[in-house]
Amino acid sequence: MEDVIARLVGELDADSGEVAEDAQHALIALGPRVLDPLIAAAPGLGSFGQLCAIEVFTALGDPRPGDALTRMPGSDNSVVRQWAAEALADLGIHRAVPCLSQAYEAFRRRGEDPDDCEGGALRRALTELGARDVVLPARAAALRHPVPGLGSAWPTARLADAIEDLADHGQAVLSFKVWQIGADGGVYGGHGPDIDWSIDRGRPWPQIVAECREWALLAAEATDTARNLVATICWIDAADL
Structure with a gap:
């Protein structure tokens, strides 16, 4: 052997x-x-x-x-x-x-x-591993819908509210993915929004946050809000640049 x-x-x-x-x-x-x-x-x-x-x-x-x-x-x-x-x-x-x-x-x-x-x-x-703190404001945290295999996720119907709260607390939303919860409880999909955006790292942090908020909200508005859809969100703090 x-x-x-x-x-x-x-x-x-x-x-x-x-x-x-x-x-x-x-x-x-x-x-x-x-x-x-x-x-x-x-x-x-x-x-x-x-x-x-x-x-x-x-x-x-x-x-x-x-x-x-x-x-x-x-x-x-x-x-x-x-x-x-x-x-x-x-x-x-x-x-x-x-x-x-x-x-x-x-x-x-x-x-x-x-x-x-x-x-x-x-x-x-x-x-x-406990070496990086994630800033998750209280309102965005309260809107979460834990999904096995995904961790924290948000109903797409409340996605814009979560984006707003993150931005209000100085967090830049980089992207999100939309997932479908099947009748069997399985998780399917994982596609991004129809609108992509990136950040200009040379700008002041508040401006980066504001621009990410604007693009993320536009993308959220174009996202289906069916009851079986949830989104995972990727965001960063100023310390991540």
Whole structure:
């Protein structure tokens, strides 16, 4: 079995993405016995191989890969940094906070769009690991409708009210996603609004907040308000720029 695991770990770096993904699924099926050799091999894998390794680590839900994952937010590959941050949050690896903080500081110094997937993953990880405070005003909090698998969500009929309250408390709404709650309780969709917007980071923060409020409200007005629709909102504080 050790030879089989070693072969599958090596195939994560295969030239063929299909071969690598097949190896990933096979490793997941073998369970926790694959962790030690995969942890040892992960630093030497290429970017796609590391993404496959992250998928295995997350699927197995074991904290042992914490040290291997903690090195990945320093990767040259933005997707590896993003996926590693998400895995560290999902696995509850609190010792990763310093490396995640460094990665987020580097992200901000580069002047990346704060709505970028990497930025969102780093913010979520720092928040879930207790290293970032989220400003959620009382009224917006009261309007929430917790949804399993989504966390905090808002009925689309109250989306504009939540946006207004966030902006009133100095929070810039970057985007939102709309989800459908099925009759079986499942969550479907996850599409953005018909209107996209971005921020000019060179403007004063109050102006950024005001412009985001205006665009977000326009997008909310164009959003269906059926009773089975909810929205998840992405917003940032001035400290996130």
